[in-house]
Each structure stands twice: as C-alpha cells, then as structure tokens.
Amino acid sequence: MMSLAVRFELRALLRNPAGLVALVGFLAVGALALVVGERHVAQWKDEVAQARLAQAEAVEEARSYLAAGVPGPEDKPRIDIRKPQWQDQLAGSRIVREPTPLAGIAAGAVDPAPAAFLVTRWARPLSATGYRIENPELAAGAVDLVFVLTLLVPLLLGVLGLGIGTRERESGLAPLIVVQAGGLRGWMVARTLTVAGLAGAASTLLCLVAGLVGGAGVAEVGQLVAFALGYTGLWSGLLLAVNARVNTVRAAAFGFGVIWTVLCILVPAVATEVAYGRVEQDFGIEATVDARAQRWGVWEMDVEDVLIELQARYPELDTDVEALSKDNENIARGAIEASQFAARLADELGHEREARHLAERAAWASPAVAVALGIERLAGVGADASSAYRHRLGQAVEARVDWVVHRAWADQPLTGSDFEALVAGTPEAFVARAEGLVLPSSALVLWGTVAWVLALAGLRRDPD
Amino acid sequence: MTGLFVGLEITSWRRNRRLLVALVATTLALVVATVWATTGDIGRQQARREASHEAREEWTGQGDQHPHAMAHFGDFVFRPSGSLARLDRGVQSRLGKVLRIEAHRQGSPFRSDASQAGTLARFARPDAAFLLQVIVPLLLVFLGGTGMAADRETGRLRLSLVQGARARSVLGGRFLALWGLGLTLLALVVGTSLATSAGLGEPALPDGRRLVGFVAVHALFFAVVAAGVVSATVWLRDARSALLALLGIWVVATAVLPRTTTGLASALYPLPSQDAFRTLLREARQAGPDGHDPRDAKLKQLREDILEEYGVDDVKDLPIDIGGLLMQADEDFGNQVWDEHYGRLGARLGRQSAVATQASLLNPFQAIDVLSMALAGTDLAHDLDFQRQAEDYRRALVASLNDEHAYGRALTGEGRKSSAAFYAGLDGFTYTRPSAGQALQPRLPALLALLAWCALLLAVVFRGGAHLERGTIP
Numbered sequence A: 001m002m003s004l005a006v007r008f009e010l011r012a013l014l015r016n017p018a019g020l021v022a023l024v025g026f027l028a029v030g031a032l033a034l035v036v037g038e039r040h041v042a043q044w045k046d047e048v049a050q051a052r053l054a055q056a057e058a059v060e061e062a063r064s065y066l067a068a069g070v071p072g073p074e075d076k077p078r079i080d081i082r083k084p085q086w087q088d089q090l091a092g093s094r095i096v097r098e099p100t101p102l103a104g105i106a107a108g109a110v111d112p113a114p115a116a117f118l119v120t121r122w123a124r125p126l127s128a129t130g131y132r133i134e135n136p137e138l139a140a141g142a143v144d145l146v147f148v149l150t151l152l153v154p155l156l157l158g159v160l161g162l163g164i165g166t167r168e169r170e171s172g173l174a175p176l177i178v179v180q181a182g183g184l185r186g187w188m189v190a191r192t193l194t195v196a197g198l199a200g201a202a203s204t205l206l207c208l209v210a211g212l213v214g215g216a217g218v219a220e221v222g223q224l225v226a227f228a229l230g231y232t233g234l235w236s237g238l239l240l241a242v243n244a245r246v247n248t249v250r251a252a253a254f255g256f257g258v259i260w261t262v263l264c265i266l267v268p269a270v271a272t273e274v275a276y277g278r279v280e281q282d283f284g285i286e287a288t289v290d291a292r293a294q295r296w297g298v299w300e301m302d303v304e305d306v307l308i309e310l311q312a313r314y315p316e317l318d319t320d321v322e323a324l325s326k327d328n329e330n331i332a333r334g335a336i337e338a339s340q341f342a343a344r345l346a347d348e349l350g351h352e353r354e355a356r357h358l359a360e361r362a363a364w365a366s367p368a369v370a371v372a373l374g375i376e377r378l379a380g381v382g383a384d385a386s387s388a389y390r391h392r393l394g395q396a397v398e399a400r401v402d403w404v405v406h407r408a409w410a411d412q413p414l415t416g417s418d419f420e421a422l423v424a425g426t427p428e429a430f431v432a433r434a435e436g437l438v439l440p441s442s443a444l445v446l447w448g449t450v451a452w453v454l455a456l457a458g459l460r461r462d463p464d
Numbered sequence B: 001m002t003g004l005f006v007g008l009e010i011t012s013w014r015r016n017r018r019l020l021v022a023l024v025a026t027t028l029a030l031v032v033a034t035v036w037a038t039t040g041d042i043g044r045q046q047a048r049r050e051a052s053h054e055a056r057e058e059w060t061g062q063g064d065q066h067p068h069a070m071a072h073f074g075d076f077v078f079r080p081s082g083s084l085a086r087l088d089r090g091v092q093s094r095l096g097k098v099l100r101i102e103a104h105r106q107g108s109p110f111r112s113d114a115s116q117a118g119t120l121a122r123f124a125r126p127d128a129a130f131l132l133q134v135i136v137p138l139l140l141v142f143l144g145g146t147g148m149a150a151d152r153e154t155g156r157l158r159l160s161l162v163q164g165a166r167a168r169s170v171l172g173g174r175f176l177a178l179w180g181l182g183l184t185l186l187a188l189v190v191g192t193s194l195a196t197s198a199g200l201g202e203p204a205l206p207d208g209r210r211l212v213g214f215v216a217v218h219a220l221f222f223a224v225v226a227a228g229v230v231s232a233t234v235w236l237r238d239a240r241s242a243l244l245a246l247l248g249i250w251v252v253a254t255a256v257l258p259r260t261t262t263g264l265a266s267a268l269y270p271l272p273s274q275d276a277f278r279t280l281l282r283e284a285r286q287a288g289p290d291g292h293d294p295r296d297a298k299l300k301q302l303r304e305d306i307l308e309e310y311g312v313d314d315v316k317d318l319p320i321d322i323g324g325l326l327m328q329a330d331e332d333f334g335n336q337v338w339d340e341h342y343g344r345l346g347a348r349l350g351r352q353s354a355v356a357t358q359a360s361l362l363n364p365f366q367a368i369d370v371l372s373m374a375l376a377g378t379d380l381a382h383d384l385d386f387q388r389q390a391e392d393y394r395r396a397l398v399a400s401l402n403d404e405h406a407y408g409r410a411l412t413g414e415g416r417k418s419s420a421a422f423y424a425g426l427d428g429f430t431y432t433r434p435s436a437g438q439a440l441q442p443r444l445p446a447l448l449a450l451l452a453w454c455a456l457l458l459a460v461v462f463r464g465g466a467h468l469e470r471g472t473i474p
Helices: A002-015 A017-068 A084-090 A145-161 A166-171 A174-181 A184-214 A218-245 A249-279 A286-300 A303-313 A326-365 A367-379 A383-410 A416-424 A438-459 B002-015 B017-060 B067-073 B118-122 B128-144 B147-154 B156-162 B167-199 B208-235 B239-268 B274-286 B297-310 B322-359 B364-376 B380-407 B420-425 B436-470
Strands: A094-096 A116-118 B075-078 B096-101 B110-112
Touching (some): A002 A184, A017 A084, A017 A094, A017 A116, A017 A145, A017 A416, A017 B239, A017 B274, A084 A383, A084 A416, A094 A383, A145 A184, A145 A218, A145 A367, A145 B239, A166 A249, A174 A184, A184 A438, A218 A249, A218 A367, A218 A438, A249 A367, A286 A326, A286 B017, A286 B075, A303 A326, A326 A367, A326 A383, A326 A438, A326 B118, A367 A383, A383 B118, B002 B167, B017 B420, B067 B322, B075 B380, B096 B380, B128 B167, B128 B208, B147 B156, B156 B167, B156 B436, B167 B208, B167 B436, B208 B239, B208 B364, B239 B322, B239 B364, B274 B322, B322 B364, B322 B436, B380 B436
Antiparallel strands (some): B075 B096
C-alpha cells in the first residue's frame, strides 16, 4: 500500500501544477529565509568584531598614556589614568554576545539585547537596545525559517494533500479503492504519510542547509530537524483528520483553512494580545521618572548619609574618614546609584520571566507558538536569550562598580599592572545556551498525538 | 437587474451554512478586535497622560536649582498614540515609548512594547486593520470565489443569459455584493470604535479627515478585492481553479511578497548596527568640546573671544557665567554631530520605506497596509516626526537653561540657583501631529497603485462580461 501510495503521489505531484508551484515556492521562500538569516548573522558577527576592535584600540590608547607616563589625552586635562574611574572608562571593556550557529534561522525574532555592551561603572544594561537598528515597518514582516516552518508547512501540506479520500468520495471512486487497494482507510493514511514525507523532506532540507551554512553541530541540527518533522507530522494528522470527516474537496479546504487560521493566526494573535496587554500601558514610570527622582536623591544626600549607605553595601571598607575627596564622594554616590539600578534590572528581568511563562502557556494552546518558541531557544535569539545576556551584563557592571570603589578607597595611584589586570578581567563572550526545549517539544508531541488520534478516529467510519 | 443579482448572491451566502458561519465568525472577530483595540488605545493614552503629568510634576517640584543641574535632571517625553491607532496599530508596538530629554545627550526612544512582550511579539496583532486587510479579503474569496465559475459549470449562467439577463449585470451584481459586504464590515468597525470611545467617555472623532481617508482607502481596497475575485471566477476554467488561484494570490500577497520586500529593502539600503552607530556618534562627539571641563583646549578660543567681548582678562571678572556659554557650545557641536549622523540614518530609513511603498505598486495588500498606517499615524514617518519634534524641544529647553546659566538669576541667586518659578515657566513638550495630507504625501504612489488596480480589475470584469455575452468564454 505504501509503495503504491508513494508512486501515486509522486505522479500526482508531477501532473499537478499547483502542487509543484507550492513545493518550489516553499523551497524558494525557505532559501530566501536562509539568505536573510545568514546576512543577519554576518552583520551580527561584524558588530562583534568591531566591538572587539574598538576595545583593542581603547586599550592600546590607554597603554600609550601609561607608557608615556602622561595622565591622558592632552586636550582633555581632567582625565587621569592613575585614577580608578578613568581606568574604568579607558579600558573600553566590552562583553560581546556571539551568535550561535543557528542564530540565522530566527532572524525575525524580537531581540531587545545588544550584540556588544561597553561595561563601565555608569553602564546601564536596561538602556541598551537591540543589536540591530531596525526599520519597524520592515521588521514586522521579516522572513526567517521560523516563519517558513510555522506558517508555510501547513499550507504546503494543504496544497499537496487536500482531497485525499474526499476526491475519491466525491467522484464515486471510493468503492473502487476499497476493492483494489484493500481499504480506503489504509489508502488515505498511506497517501497522507507520503505527502507528509514530501513536506518533511522539504523542511528537513532547509534545516540541513541552515545547519551546514551556520556550522552547527549534529545535535543542534538534529533538534531542529526534530522540530520540523514533528510539526509536519502534527499537521499531517490534522490534514488526515479533516479529510476523514468531510465528503467534498471544498469542505476539506474550508475545514483545513479554518484550522490553519485558528492555530497559526488567531490563537497566537490572542496570546500576543494578552502579552501586549500586560505592557501597553506601562510607560516605565519606575524606570524613568521614579528612577530619576531616586538618582537625584542620591546626589542630594548629605555626605554622612552617603557613607552610611556605602558602608551597608561594602562593610569591608573603612568609611570612617575625616575628609572625603570629591572623586571618592562621586564614586560613592555612583555606587549607590548603581545598586538602585541593579534592583530595577532585577525587577525588569522578573517581568521578562513572566513574559516567558506566558509564551510557554501559549505554546500549549498553539503548536505554531510551540515551534516558534522552541526554535528561538535553539537558535539562542529572542526574548529568552536577550534576558540571559542582560543578566550577565548586570553582573559585570556590578563587578566593575565594586572594583572602582575598592580601588578608590585604597587611595593609591593605579599603575600599568592594575590596568592590565582590569583588561584581563573582562568577562568572556556570551553565547546563549539552548535551554528550555522540553516544554515546546512536549507541547508539539501532545498536539501531534491529539491530531493523529482524531485522524484515526475519523477514519473509523470508512470501510476497510 | 443588477440589484436582483446582488440579492441572489446574498441569498446564496445565507443558504450556505459554512459560509454563513465564516461570515458571522469574521464579524464577531472584527467587533471584538475593534472594541479591544479601542479600549486598549484609550487606556494607553490615559497612561501616557498620567506619565507626562508625573514627569511634569517632578520637574516643577524641584524647587530652586542651578540651571545646569536641571539640564541634567532633564525631562521625559512619552510617545502619543497615532490618531487612529485604535483602528490600525501599525508599527506602534515596535516603537519606543519613552524618550529621555537631557543636555549633551541625544538618543532614540526606548521601551517599546515589542521588546517587553517576549517571544509572542513575533506574531501579528489582530487589530481592525489586520482583519480588514487580511481576513476579510479571505472571506470575500470564499464567498465569491466559486460562485461565477460554479454557475458556468452547472449551466445556471446560461439560463440567466437566455432569460434576458446581461452578463455585465450578473458580474456587476456579484461585484456589488462582495464590495457591499466589505463596506458593511468597514462601517461596522468604524461604528464600533466610535461607539466604544463614546462609551468610555473619550472624544469619538479624534481626527475627522484622517478617519474619512481611512474609510475611503479601505473602500477602494475592497473594490480591488471584489473585482479581483469576480475576475478570477470569470476567466478561470472552473470553480476549483478559481478558488485555488485566489487562495494562492492571497497567501503570496499577504505573507510572501511583504516579506520579500523586507529582504530587498534591507539589501538595497542596509542599516548600520546599533553599536557601530553609537560608536560613530561617540567618536564624533569626543572630537568636539567638553563643556564640563573649563580647561578643554577646544573651548580655548571661545573663552578668549568672550573675555575680549567683555574687555576683561580673567573669567572671574566676567559679568556673566561663562559656564553657560561653554555648555551651549558643547551642545551646539553635539547637535551638529547628531544632525549629520542621525540625518543620514533617517534618510536611509526613509529610502527603505520608499521601497516598501514602491512594492505596493505590484501588491494592493501592501498598498492598503502603508496607506492605512499613514492615515492612522502609526507608521515610521510619524515616528521620525515625533523624534524630530522631541529633539527640537530638547534643544530649546537646553538653550533656555544654558541662557539662564550664563545670563540669568543663577548669577546672583542664592547658591547660584534659579527659582522654581523660572523652571515652571518653561513649556513642556507638546506634539503637533502632521495633517492627513502631509501624512499621505509620501505614500501617494500606493494610493495611485490602488486606483490603478481598481480600474484595471474593473475593466477585466467588464471585458469578461462582454466575452460571456458573445459566448467567447463558455
């Protein structure tokens, strides 16, 4: 039965211009998505390289001042490289975020974190926006492999497979199939599996090319292919479920179209509305107006209160000083301000965790969301990855503030070796890990199971 | 006679249970989406007003302060909603909502909704415009996609023609039925939004001209869709071919072509990365004077000119505070750098959007998208206009503060502070929206494209009618 169905479908594909156009169109859009993705990754890598170069240049410039025994540039007399606050500035330390091998497949993700971040005691990870300058009118319509898999795979299956069984019923050929092929049920399953195989092969091809071009490992490509095939399998089940229950091609097209619209457009849209509804009326008063008032409060505090606050944060420091230099006073106030910012960053990361949980709940309601979430996590781009990166940035800024405070309090002029130690202590590049794949995979398995149960249940009405 | 066929078409929809369910579902979705978006937009505007009020309260509540301290205390500007954002959100969710106003510092708005919404931000939001421009055309395809071809296949068309009906009346009736349905749904959307606004105590008609424009372009768009559906059913061989062709066109026009345009525009006019742009700005800025450092070598000439102007040899002998003038010199340089680099970036963004507008010549779905956003005030052009006005406000505010720093009460006031009354007297930011005409002007090619498509497809329909009457289409 399977070999008969395979031969039948391949012949039907060659004779069906709509099917051929759909398959070629799918591969063409997929190829475009891969090209766009690779260009995006190339730009990202270029930005990382430029950030590393900028850091190297800053370090070389600072080294030249140290070697010449001068405090800084001639035309900026207030810069003094022997002081910690200026070594902090001049080190030009950057934490870069390197793209994963599969980053290009989710180029259409909304990713608000930068690709490189300059770490100083004044750095504020929350104010750093995405690594791309985007035209919002174009960004909303970006094509990537996630789009191709989530929206176009079901459509491809629809074009190739609508009418399996229903055409036979409509034209009165069903009894002939029962007689010649042994049963309509088996015939429909075999043909659906063949169509699924065609769509799955096309998706797998795109995934393999994506992996090859990005230099991904076997495990990563395997996971990507698993998502693609799982999604294809799920929609094949839904296609069979529709074909099993209706008697005309038109009704099948209508039914499948409704299911596609609901699962790929409407349910994700409702979930998106809920996600946006949480943030639309939030103009960031805490992060802006309130934060400004807080910051202002720090700079208007009496010196005694500053020292008390500093003592609470750095109990190891001797804050019982008679006279505080202006520099150290500014550094102390800056440190208090930085700790307020760290608290706001923690709040913001908490909000991002809530957004993540909402997406995970939506993944159970729509397989399209499940696949999009899974692939973005695998690719190491999107909201989850950017949140992890900003968490690392926050830690790095805190560490830098600590360094400046301790060096300032030691009240000794810094040397070249202090500077080299600072440069050597720049955190390594951040690469997002592929985490949290179990949930979207489980959602996909559940949907697939439900789809095939419905399909097989629907087939029970047909004679075998 | 045409009216009779309109009635017949509507009756056939009522009798087809599946189509009726789809029609009712679409109508419900439109009403729910419109009420939701209108309510959300009103809430957003209210939140924005509160945020602006709170920022202003803090500004005026600072008491006596030194002008440069206030220049760094700064202000926040919150992006207003587009005039018709409750009907078409456009790209609003991807735009930053808050802009920091501070001396020596320019930047782009931050805190966009999309950046906070997580993974789900990649999916479309079902506002009224999305449903009108994507789902309603699909509905019209299903309602009208097979009718004419099915009439030909079953012989009903021949029967109608034999009984004296003109083919053009038949086609005209189908076209008017489909177009009328589109217009009815459009009227429902607008009416629902106005009623919801009135019910929540908001002004029902935020901008009458833009609303009229919105209705007009969508009416034109539905005429294009209706004419396209009827054309396909006239000229294609059978019902199935017509339906498949229309669905294929819908998928290509709504999902594939817009995304292809994105890739093309990005390839033709690539944008720099954030870091590269910021580094460029920073390096250009650093090449200029530092107003905070009175010893800055680049300000030496300015200092000497001022001393000469006042006929003194020492800064201490000046009757003004030179710091204010040095700050303004720093600011002027920064403004030049910003204008040069951001101006170039803005021009590139504009060229990218122009590619999208030009693509709409080929795709009426893209044409209505850009026109609708422009009229709703939720497109890139409005964003750039908002940023430009905010930057003008920043420059005026900082210049006033530097002026006060140099010449004002700060010279003689206690602790060299200016009074709270002075700061309260400085105007806050108010945004003046472009007119409907100004908003439409860059999108004229899209409007002309829609008109051309409408004329072309109507011509195809009527030509089809002529062929049917002559019997040259079976």
